[in-house]
Amino acid sequence: MKIKNIIRWLPNWLVFSIIITTIISSFDGVVLAQVLSSIANFNHNSTFLEVMFYAVKSFSAMAIVYFSMTLRKMLINLAIKKLNVKLKSNFIYGQINTSTFSSDTADNVSKIFNDFKLVETDYFSLMFEVFASLLMALISGIYILSLSIPIGILFILFSLLPMITPKIFGKKLTATSSKWQEDSSRFLSKVTDLFNGANTIKTYLAEKYMYNDTDKYLNESENSYLLMNNWQAVTFFVASILSVVSYILPIGIGLLLVIQRKISSAALIGIFMASDRVVGPLGTVSEYLSKIKTTQEIRKSYSEHMIEFKAPKKISKDIKPKICFENVYFTYSNGKQIINNLNLNITFGEKILITGASGVGKSTILNLIQGSIKPSSGKIYLREKNSKINNILESGRIAYIRQNPNLFNDTLRFNLTLGEDFSTKDCLFVLEKVGLINELGNDALNRYYGESGKNLSGGQRQRIEIARALLFNKKIILIDEATSSLDPKMSDKINKIIQNLDCTVIEVAHYYDDIEFKHAHFTHYVLENKTLRLKAL
Numbered sequence: 087m088k089i090k091n092i093i094r095w096l097p098n099w100l101v102f103s104i105i106i107t108t109i110i111s112s113f114d115g116v117v118l119a120q121v122l123s124s125i126a127n128f129n130h131n132s133t134f135l136e137v138m139f140y141a142v143k144s145f146s147a148m149a150i151v152y153f154s155m156t157l158r159k160m161l162i163n164l165a166i167k168k169l170n171v172k173l174k175s176n177f178i179y180g181q182i183n184t185s186t187f188s189s190d191t192a193d194n195v196s197k198i199f200n201d202f203k204l205v206e207t208d209y210f211s212l213m214f215e216v217f218a219s220l221l222m223a224l225i226s227g228i229y230i231l232s233l234s235i236p237i238g239i240l241f242i243l244f245s246l247l248p249m250i251t252p253k254i255f256g257k258k259l260t261a262t263s264s265k266w267q268e269d270s271s272r273f274l275s276k277v278t279d280l281f282n283g284a285n286t287i288k289t290y291l292a293e294k295y296m297y298n299d300t301d302k303y304l305n306e307s308e309n310s311y312l313l314m315n316n317w318q319a320v321t322f323f324v325a326s327i328l329s330v331v332s333y334i335l336p337i338g339i340g341l342l343l344v345i346q347r348k349i350s351s352a353a354l355i356g357i358f359m360a361s362d363r364v365v366g367p368l369g370t371v372s373e374y375l376s377k378i379k380t381t382q383e384i385r386k387s388y389s390e391h392m393i394e395f396k397a398p399k400k401i402s403k404d405i406k407p408k409i410c411f412e413n414v415y416f417t418y419s420n421g422k423q424i425i426n427n428l429n430l431n432i433t434f435g436e437k438i439l440i441t442g443a444s445g446v447g448k449s450t451i452l453n454l455i456q457g458s459i460k461p462s463s464g465k466i467y468l469r470e471k472n473s474k475i476n477n478i479l480e481s482g483r484i485a486y487i488r489q490n491p492n493l494f495n496d497t498l499r500f501n502l503t504l505g506e507d508f509s510t511k512d513c514l515f516v517l518e519k520v521g522l523i524n525e526l527g528n529d530a531l532n533r534y535y536g537e538s539g540k541n542l543s544g545g546q547r548q549r550i551e552i553a554r555a556l557l558f559n560k561k562i563i564l565i566d567e568a569t570s571s572l573d574p575k576m577s578d579k580i581n582k583i584i585q586n587l588d589c590t591v592i593e594v595a596h597y598y599d600d601i602e603f604k605h606a607h608f609t610h611y612v613l614e615n616k617t618l619r620l621k622a623l
């Protein structure tokens with residue numbers, strides 16, 4: 087997430103308006119300095135008209151600056167709103183497209199609300215402020231130097247003086263504050279211990295020793311607090327003195343030049359007023375840049391998870407994809423190796439059963455085919471006539487039926503169609519195919535079955551998933567133990583439906599009936615020793 091990307095997300099008119107209002111707002115210091123320094127130009131010879139003109143001119147200039155500051159703030163609010171919407175929607179879309187189903191939903195949701203707030207306050211907002219501060223320093227600097235180069239430089243240099251205070255006292259302040267934190271947490275743990283052990287203390291009449299000890303910790307903690315506050319007071323005193331020196335000295339030198347008529351008193355006041363609008367904003371820029379840096383990790387991790395929403399392309403009905411594994415190796419980041427050099431072609435229409443011991447990696451193979459995880463090396467792709475599809479996940483060719491399918495809190499029709507335009511006849515046809523019309527009735531389509539389909543049985547939810555895959559005419563269906571919670575009769579029925587589908591089916595099963603799968607013309611592979619071995623049925 088870089089500045090150029092952020093600007094790309096905003097409409098041109100908004101970026102342009104923010105730049106213009108920021109430029110006008112940056113005249114804040116200059117206008118105020120001009121208004122106050124002009125007072126020195128008045129004397130007993132001045133006329134009523136001149137005073138009126140001064141008042142109207144000053145008011146108008148200040149009003150324009152303040153109006154532009156307000157407008158700028160509102161434009162930035164609008165920009166932040168647009169950036170938030172873009173950032174969060176891209177993140178949500180990216181998560182849906184790239185995460186595996188094992189990803190932690192609660193963690194992702196909390197990211198949207200917490201981490202993104204940090205990106206908003208410590209990145210988006212501060213980027214605008216950095217730009218404004220730099221402009222203000224530049225404009226005020228030019229103004230000061232235009233009044234008098236030597237006095238201007240003198241003021242700018244002297245206003246750096248208070249900045250040395252943190253350099254002198256920084257280490258001392260950090261040390262005293264961490265000593266206080268240490269002592270107070272020791273005291274806190276002592277008190278917690280004391281309260282937890284109240285009964286033991288009373289039983290053994292051990293109050294005296296216990297209280298003495300607690301008192302000791304309390305005093306230590308309060309002494310550290312006192313020391314820290316005193317050092318802060320000393321720092322404040324030194325900073326204040328340096329700050330007085332930083333303007334009294336240049337004013338003194340300036341007054342000498344006024345006496346020698348080398349500079350007017352109005353110009354001196356103007357320089358004095360505007361000088362803090364040069365160094366102050368530069369200090370702010372360095373402070374903000376270090377804050378912005380703290381969001382670097384979050385922004386980097388989100389950039390990896392962000393995908394801009396694009397409407398998917400319609401898939402032609404008569405494609406016949408072939409799945410190709412080419413020298414595929416896969417090892418999880420914790421070192422667990424699942425596949426060691428797999429070469430396999432699955433032609434369109436094949437029905438495959440994969441079995442193997444628990445934890446051997448059957449689901450991992452399905453996830454690799456789906457594209458939700460990528461091989462550590464080698465390639466998995468689809469081949470269709472002369473074209474090769476490397477990004478299987480986004481190709482829309484695959485349906486994945488899981489053991490615990492999730493249903494949306496909407497009608498059965500929505501859960502089948504996911505908002506696509508399918509006819510009632512088509513919906514009822516697929517429901518009939520998976521035996522749900524008998525169980526749920528003809529009017530089931532417009533009914534709600536609760537959050538995640540909680541008012542349906544596990545087997546019914548699985549069959550809705552299968553019906554959806556049929557409705558969408560998916561070319562490859564991955565099934566992960568999906569028929570495991572069906573009774574043998576229903577499981578047999580589903581397998582027969584699957585067998586006659588005009589698509590490739592790859593099913594992973596723990597418990598399987600050899601005869602049933604044989605009848606359904608499945609090719610049986612066993613996953614063991616990190617490879618898929620053909621098993622004769």
Ligand SMILES: Nc1ncnc2c1ncn2[C@@H]1O[C@H](COP(=O)(O)OP(=O)(O)OP(=O)(O)O)[C@@H](O)[C@H]1O
Pocket residue numbers: 188418419420422424442443444445446447448449450451596
């Ligand atoms: N994200 C992950 N990170 C690290 N290891 C993982 C991850 N997901 C799965 N594993 C490990 O990889 C191995 C294979 O898991 P997988 O779920 O593919 O096995 P399986 O054969 O489908 O198991 P089962 O039959 O019990 O469902 C297991 O040892 C599992 O602990």
